[in-house]
Amino acid sequence: MTEESGRGRPYGYFALTAGDAAELRARRASGTDADVLARARQLADGPADRVAGDDRAWEPLRRCLAGRYQLGQGEPVFGRRDHDLRLLDAGQVAEAAAALADVEQDWLRERFERLPRPALSDPLVEGPLLLRNPEPVPGDDLDFDATWKRLTLLLAFFARASMAGAWVLYFTSSPFWRPARVETGPDGAPRVIRPPYRPEDYRVESNSIRSLPKNGGSWPFDAELDERDGALYSWTEVGRFIRGGRTWVRLTRSDFEYYIDVENADDRIGRIECVDPLIAYWQARRTDQYPVRLED
Amino acid sequence: MSCLGVHFSFPAAQGGSLWDGDEAARAFVAELEERWDTYYLQETDKAWDAIHRCLSDGTLKWGAGDWPLCGAVLGGEHMYLGSDFIICFIDDEEITEIAGALDEVTQPWFRERYFGLAARGYEGPVSEPDFDYTWHWFELMRAFFRKTADEGRHMVFTADQ
Numbered sequence: 001m002t003e004e005s006g007r008g009r010p011y012g013y014f015a016l017t018a019g020d021a022a023e024l025r026a027r028r029a030s031g032t033d034a035d036v037l038a039r040a041r042q043l044a045d046g047p048a049d050r051v052a053g054d055d056r057a058w059e060p061l062r063r064c065l066a067g068r069y070q071l072g073q074g075e076p077v078f079g080r081r082d083h084d085l086r087l088l089d090a091g092q093v094a095e096a097a098a099a100l101a102d103v104e105q106d107w108l109r110e111r112f113e114r115l116p117r118p119a120l121s122d123p124l125v126e127g128p129l130l131l132r133n134p135e136p137v138p139g140d141d142l143d144f145d146a147t148w149k150r151l152t153l154l155l156a157f158f159a160r161a162s163m164a165g166a167w168v169l170y171f172t173s174s175p176f177w178r179p180a181r182v183e184t185g186p187d188g189a190p191r192v193i194r195p196p197y198r199p200e201d202y203r204v205e206s207n208s209i210r211s212l213p214k215n216g217g218s219w220p221f222d223a224e225l226d227e228r229d230g231a232l233y234s235w236t237e238v239g240r241f242i243r244g245g246r247t248w249v250r251l252t253r254s255d256f257e258y259y260i261d262v263e264n265a266d267d268r269i270g271r272i273e274c275v276d277p278l279i280a281y282w283q284a285r286r287t288d289q290y291p292v293r294l295e296d
Numbered sequence: 297m298s299c300l301g302v303h304f305s306f307p308a309a310q311g312g313s314l315w316d317g318d319e320a321a322r323a324f325v326a327e328l329e330e331r332w333d334t335y336y337l338q339e340t341d342k343a344w345d346a347i348h349r350c351l352s353d354g355t356l357k358w359g360a361g362d363w364p365l366c367g368a369v370l371g372g373e374h375m376y377l378g379s380d381f382i383i384c385f386i387d388d389e390e391i392t393e394i395a396g397a398l399d400e401v402t403q404p405w406f407r408e409r410y411f412g413l414a415a416r417g418y419e420g421p422v423s424e425p426d427f428d429y430t431w432h433w434f435e436l437m438r439a440f441f442r443k444t445a446d447e448g449r450h451m452v453f454t455a456d457q
Contacts, residue, residue: 197443241403243428278338282439285446286399294446 011172012052013157014044021087021167028077034296036078040085044171051157060147061154064111069099071154074170082178082195082295086170093168097158105148112144173198179257182290192292194285202280204258209272216268224269225249231269232262238283250275250283257284299456301344301369303440304328305336305449308388314375314452321375321383325454336449338440343433344369344455346420350409350430351401354416358384364393365401368441369453384453388445395445398438406431 027035062071074086180194224230235251247264263270313320348369352361372386414422
């Protein structure tokens with residue numbers, strides 16, 4: 001059993017019996033998605049053989065293998081957008097084992113070297129006015145040895161599953177942002193249904209800050225916020241605070257739950273920082289008008 | 297003597313061994329430390345000392361100040377009696393109460409408390425940079441309390457002395 005921990009989306013392959021797989025299919029056919037998810041979590045929490053960890057760490061391998069073996073393929077058994085659950089039957093497991101066994105280190109290294117690195121123009125990796133997002137950005141941790149190690153773990157897992165004639169469940173949460181929603185609870189009162197915290201749901205989208213001024217802007221700070229042509233007009237102020245003896249304004253965009261802090265530097269736009277996703281979660285929770293229930 | 301503070305959350309069904317004495321409590325925390333699941337922990341570096349003082353009566357005493365704010369760092373039940381380590385347990389209901397109180401803390405209020413610490417025996421450097429440092433870790437800790445309250449988990453605060 002192999003498992004890594006981290007703050008990316010849970011990601012993994014779990015070995016199943018044919019009976020377990022049939023049960024998931026039956027729940028998919030006759031039950032609700034919540035039933036499927038609950039059973040899949042039970043299976044994932046059990047002693048099943050697995051290769052699991054942080055999806056962000058596995059992303060370079062997925063990209064290297066594209067066109068040769070597609071990670072994350074299989075029969076979908078879950079209909080909601082917030083998770084991706086797929087089944088591979090024993091035949092597909094054997095095919096995966098064979099495909100991965102053929103991958104040579106030199107071939108993988110060549111593919112790996114051709115992976116695009118983060119663009120220097122990415123506002124999340126340039127400075128000094130736009131400071132780095134507190135969370136790693138994709139590509140931060142490109143490491144061939146780690147990628148090769150993950151391939152060997154995956155190959156060993158599929159080889160074991162294939163030898164055992166097992167089915168495999170691919171289980172990951174979706175990359176899509178899942179906004180909170182209001183629904184009526186069993187008691188007839190409104191409540192907010194919010195997905196469990198995932199950092200990526202609260203991380204600043206790099207394109208949203210690409211056009212922000214790096215040279216102080218054109219107008220006085222508050223005019224940049226309030227005037228229709230101001231650089232910050234499309235952002236909404238949620239609070240002000242003092243840091244380093246200067247006033248900073250925390251801003252968000254409508255329909256999103258990420259935040260930036262903008263420094264008022266002598267009445268001009270100064271440094272801009274992406275708010276830590278966990279603090280953004282707290283900030284977003286402050287806007288909930290009804291009791292909150294976390295989605296199953 | 298690093299004095300680094302960490303809040304760990306764990307499922308409400310776990311943590312029974314915390315009541316089995318110092319050795320068992322340390323073993324439970326050691327397991328959390330070894331796992332180091334960053335999704336379920338929040339560090340406060342050395343700022344936990346000043347944070348607790350700001351949220352309580354300005355001292356480092358356990359139980360001093362008004363509940364629930366005083367429970368965020370050195371609150372709940374002390375599960376370790378030795379002087380070389382701190383383990384404080386807070387259950388899910390207490391976490392919900394504390395999270396609600398932390399939600400209402402404003403920076404001006406916290407700032408006033410912080411700059412009054414020197415008169416209450418705080419030996420750290422009371423300064424603007426240290427305030428920024430303390431507020432930074434406070435914001436993360438507060439968000440972690442909200443997340444943990446939403447998840448219905450228990451928590452321990454730990455620090456080595």
